[in-house]
Amino acid sequence: MGIEIKMPALSPTMEEGTLAKWLVKEGDEVRSGDILAEIETDKATMEFEAVDEGKIGAIVIPEGTEGVKVGTVIATMAGEGGDRVTAAPKAEESAPPAKPEAAPEAPKKAESGTSKLASEAKASVADPDLPEGTEYVKTTVREALRDAMAEEMRRDERVFVMGEEVAEYQGAYKVTQGLLEEFGDRRVIDTPITEYGFAGVGTGAAMGGLRPVIEFMTFNFAMQAIDHIINSAAKTNYMSGGQMRCPIVFRGPNGAASRVAAQHSQNYGPWYASVPGLIVIAPYDAADAKGLLKAAIRSEDPVVFLENELVYGRSFDVPKVDDYVLPIGKARIMREGKDVTLVSYSIGVGVALEAAEQLAGESIEAEVIDLRTLRPLDTATVLDSLKKTNRLVVVEEGWPVCSIASEIAAVVMEKGFDDLDAPVLRVTNEDVPLPYAANLEKAALIDAARVVTAVKKVCYR
């Protein structure tokens, strides 16, 4: 009886991959554990190994095929039994150690709430500062971040990158891919798993005149290091009467990831944004990721740079200009509208854009603002938009209490009260630790439907 071999999911976020190479051919006898193929995801190349014994029947997807969706039949096998499960991935370069591997295709794939978070939505408004006719290059957020670091490292000898798995492993999320090769191990440094320690080492190096870029595998692990980020990096310039600077960038993925549950899924934006002495940046698309990371590395101040794992693999247009550096502290209008203002940042921007698209179908024109920098907040752009729309909803992939949304609501109360035709509403995650179960996770996270509902409320529709 024939067994179908299907394209496996090799990371929590993988939806498709490239069938790089077949290591077996039709008619080969395979035993469980034999490597069948090499599969490339956006993160790594993985070996795919057989679970069952039998003879390879037909190779359905030839090697070199890109964009093979998870679950697609890639080969058939004449097996001995009627085994259901056919193959399991073997990690060559696996996802980060603390993260569980996704199981091979189950009969019914549980849909993670995050699948709706990472939107394909893009800005519909071009950067007015770019000259007309600027060429754009499709770039993933992951590549944009790497390019930003590489460019700054070429420009300034003092810049170095340090963190867990940043060098030989090429980055737990492949963000630092290729940096070791170009810059060597003096400037691309693997650390032991010792967040508090290396955050302190980085901070001390910045005090000593260098320009460290400290990568946290995720910001969840930076909680062990938050003392140095706040007490050592953020406060020193003030405490020293302006004598001792700390030009450092702490960067890494932040916010909910896919099916990794509470300890690996949290948005720290509001935490860091509450601290005077820090700059906090949380970009959405690839162009902003590049332009703002370059600005962060050049800043004389300590910067917390919050990325999002779920958008690392998304492609956006990045302007092809030399030295693309964006201003810190400036929000960006992603879509223009006159009926309601949607304020968001990071992955929430995609959700807001998607909601805006849906609302347009119901003749509500939403203006979408990407805050981009959480500290200092560009309140002027928010208030200007409110003047036009008189209605405001904040969309935040994070908890509601003491959030950026709360802060925006307070700012609007204080400075935009007379412009309001309806109360400010917050669309945030549920006020619970993020659960693992797919249905609960989905229920806990924001989505476009909730934004649409909130907008209709403030528009009294």
Added chain:
Amino acid sequence: MAKPTTPRPSRAKAKAQSPASADHNRPRPETPSDYKATKEELLEFYRQMVLIRRFEEKAGQLYGLGLIGGFCHLYIGQEAVAVGIQSALQPGKDSVITGYRDHGHMLAYGIDPNVIMAELTGREAGISRGKGGSMHMFSVEHKFFGGHGIVGAQVSLGAGLGFAHKYNGDGGVCVAYFGDGAANQGQVYESFNMAELWKLPIIFVIENNQYAMGTSVNRSSAEDQLYRRGESFRIPGIQVNGMDVLAVRGATEEALKWVQGGNGPILLEMKTYRYRGHSMSDPAKYRSREEVQAMRDKSDPIEGVKKYLADAGVSEDELKKIDQDIRKVVSEAADFAETSPEPDMAELYTDVLVEQY
């Protein structure tokens, strides 16, 4: 303990044959000998130690008068450590970082007592413009990187300074001071690991004054011979009589030789003692008056140097002259600190960030 020795307590000696010495083939620093100081050097040690002592006494006084607020940790009793180590470093090349008991260190680096005292009183002329206070003082010019209030933080930060020395290849060494209390913080060991792994040029100095606030070393440390705390990271440790400036200087010379030889970090445990409480608000119920008095009588670092000076033929009158000069310096610093204006209200908002966004 006026005798110029580098004692190793009998307990440590007995343990020298323990399994920790299994990899005895590993190169180790030589046993340091006491520094042979010239008469001029001895006079300078004396002058600096007396300056620290008188300065700290004055700070204690001003605290009592309400002119200094918050926490104020005095260095009295520990003077030989900062003075002995600093005298071996190269100004402008080597860097230094310490915790919150920092006034004494700053004086040893030649930082103007006026701006230190003015910081203690929270004035505009203070070295941190009155915004840091006793625990948060820095002088980038002197490569003195603070002055840190979080116990143990300076050890990781110091490893970062050592990293910068190595990265820049400037030949400098970082000295990171911390107390016996900080020696139980986890990040100290994270830093030890990386410092040895990457052979960073850093001297870790434990100022073991025997009490972490009110908890004695024996009550807080499973391994109370703190110089051994680096062993499992292959960082050699030396226990030093921190009450004797020549022993301190001698050990520092050896440590510098080790670190500058590219061997990576080294750990110096300075056995010392603070005469005053942990901070000004410490009633010191955890130790007896007799214990403190015995240390003052037998081991005082300033009295120790006085004996060396006498041996070198320096007269009492000469020392008295130095004492008088220092009293003048300290009283001027106090006047300066009392009469300087408080920071301008606009200072509240300056220096939060360097750049404008």
